[in-house]
Amino acid sequence: MIRLQRLVAPLSSRLVITAVSLVLVVSLLIATFATIALRQTLMDRLDRDVEEMSRRIGGPSPAGNRIVVPPGAVWAVFPAASQEQSGVGSFDRDAEDELSDADLEALKDVRVDARTHDVELPDEGGFRAVAQAVTVDLTGERAVLVMGMPTAEVDNTIESLVFWEALLTLLGVLAAAGAGYVVVRRQLSPLREVAATAHTVAALPLSSGEVSVTQRVPERLTDEDTEVGQVGAALNSLLDHVETSLAERHRSEQQVRQFVADASHELRTPLTTIRGYTELAQQRPEAVPTALGKVEEESLRMTALVEDLLLLARLDQGRPLARDSVDLTRLLLEAVDDARVVAPSHTWRLELPADADSGDAEVIVTGDAQRLHQVISNLLTNERRHTPAGTTVTVRVRPDGFDVHDDGPGFPPALVPHAFERFTRADEARQRDGGAGLGLAIVHAIVTSHGGTVTLASAPGDTTIAVRLPRSSQG
Secondary structure, eight states: OOOOOOOOOOHHHHHHHHHHHHHHHHHHHHHHHHHHHHHHHHHHHHHHHHHHHHHHHSSSOTTTSOOOOOTTOEEEEEEOGGGGGGOOOOOOSBTTBOOOHHHHHHHHTSOBSSSEEEEEETTTEEEEEEEEEEEOTTTOOEEEEEEEEESHHHHHHHHHHHHHHHHHHHHHHHHHHHHHHHHHHHHHHHHHHHHHHHHHHHTSOOSSSOOOOOOOOOGGGOOTTSHHHHHHHHHHHHHHHHHHHHHHHHHHHHHHHHHHHHHHHHHHHHHHHHHHHHHHHHHOGGGHHHHHHHHHHHHHHHHHHHHHHHHHHHHHTTOOOOOEEEEHHHHHHHHHHHHHHHOTTSEEEEEOOGGGGGTOOOOEEEEOHHHHHHHHHHHHHHHHHHSOTTOEEEEEEETTEEEEEEOSSOOOTTTGGGTTSTTOOOTTTSOOOSOOSOHHHHHHHHHHHTTOEEEEEEETTEEEEEEEOOBOTTO
16 A cells, blocks of 8 residues: 655745745735736726817817827718618728728727727727717718727736736745745744754663753743743753653662662571571581571561562552541550560650640541551661660650650761661661661651651751651541
């Protein structure tokens, strides 16, 4: 099957063709109306001359006096209709130039109404003629006088005008085409610069790796008061968005690679331990109970790690969570009581809202009670593991969430921006007692999935993790 492709001319060519077409149409219209108007004017003037000549010559005695007519004019006298049977008389234009019989027959057909009419004489050409009834003084007979003047001068004038109009129209079209080409190319040059920027960016390898899109449309071409400026500004906005998206994609790729590497490392450690104790049990039967205990311990650790990774994957996929009204105060109270039992070496405090004395201490939020309990548990476990004995941990209940504050050594400043990333540990500043560095990452993922926020502010002796959650309509 043959496919026909439509040929599309460049924008510059279409603009030039459009401008030239408009010039051509306007020129033709002006020339046409000017020609018609001039011809009508000249013909009106010729008609007046013919009528004036007819009135002057058709006086008291056209037959008794010699008729004087302008050069080129013709005239003839014919008997009245009632006397046509006696023959047709005629007068020549001058003594040396007589009209032919064919010309006389053409003049004879002019309507007798004292108005000018077009008549074509076979031997003389086109004329404007007028016929009127006259009386011959010598005989008293009625006759018809026909006077005519040639239209050749008018026709020659119109032909000359048409020639010059055609010539000037052609020159005007050529001048419009040349000027239009120059002007259009100059006006479209900013658009070509914008297109060049777009082509340069399109040629960049954007599929993988770190890509920096530094090309931008020059500021002089981003004035939104002009059409080209609007295109340039829109393209710059698009390039900014593309650059941000590429940077985010690269960061995500790096995070995925780091995540896979860290997960592999965390899983390799318990697997290596399990393998080692398995080999020990095979070589030394008396060490089987110890080996089995260690294998069980490492299996539980690996299971917990896999469950944490699975939870993060589900949250990343946007798995829906329960949307119930949760009594956040009760969850915090239970979690603090549990922490006092598990870590008596720390000082655990729970601060309720200021209006708790009035009996309104409940803070109701919308969310998944099980996941919110996991958030609180992870934060308090993080405090227990990574702060020294004697640290005071204060949990403050807020109307829209809660804060966890401690007076421990705090996070290293370089670690604060990455505290909620996966497999991040504060080994240098805090005591590490197990854990794969996923606790705060899970907290951030769960709170974000609830439509809330979690922030960290840390300094030596003053570290606060603030969790904010959407309040329930029943709260």
